[in-house]
Amino acid sequence: MTATTQTAPGLTTAESPNATPRRSLTAADRCDRCGAQAFIAAEFTASELLFCAHHGREHRDKIESAITVDETSKLAPTNRQQGPVHA
Numbered sequence: 001m002t003a004t005t006q007t008a009p010g011l012t013t014a015e016s017p018n019a020t021p022r023r024s025l026t027a028a029d030r031c032d033r034c035g036a037q038a039f040i041a042a043e044f045t046a047s048e049l050l051f052c053a054h055h056g057r058e059h060r061d062k063i064e065s066a067i068t069v070d071e072t073s074k075l076a077p078t079n080r081q082q083g084p085v086h087a
């Protein structure tokens with residue numbers, strides 16, 4: 001039998017000490033626009049902005065490259081295709 005004890009030399013499982021630990025957003029994190037619960041965090045020159053799912057989507061094209069946390073996937077996909085929108 002062959003023991004498969006492989007250690008990939010270049011592969012570090014430990015997180016880089018220089019990397020900012022990826023925090024998770026809590027219910028205490030609020031959207032800077034409307035005060036709703038934040039699901040997206042974006043960092044702009046040392047200041048962080050939080051966005052709820054709605055405003056995160058609204059400003060997505062502007063903040064996309066700065067997004068550090070995106071937890072919108074935690075939201076249940078209930079708000080898509082909810083039928084025709086009343087004008």
Ligand SMILES: [Zn+2]
Pocket residue numbers: 031032033034035036051052053054055056
């Ligand atoms: Zn908002």
